[in-house]
Amino acid sequence: MPHHKGFKRKTRHLLKTEAKPGLSRLMVEYEVGQKVVVDLEPTQNKGMPHRRFQGKVGIIKEVRPRAVVVDVPIGDKTKMIIARFEHVKPLKE
Secondary structure (H helix, E strand, O other): OOOOOOOOOOOOOOOOOOOOOOHOOOOOOOOOOOOHHHHHOOOOOOOOOOOOOOOOOEEEEEEEOOEEEEEEEEOOEEEEEEEEEEEEEOOOO
16 A cells, blocks of 8 residues: 555544534634634534644734634744634633
């Protein structure tokens, strides 16, 4: 068998879910500068960031009609990701 390097490889335990989140997670209104946590929702593939961003905290740079642009610090760099509302949640401080 050839070695597959797909987008969701090695995510069996990372993307395991028990129940879908409610609608309240989608109805949160985000603002520029707000801190959010990237929390991947495995039942929705569309607009899902890469698994390396799971659990990372970022700052919203731009709010779009169906998604948000988030700056996530990874090491000494800052990565810009575009994620749909299902895959982010507000940071509880």
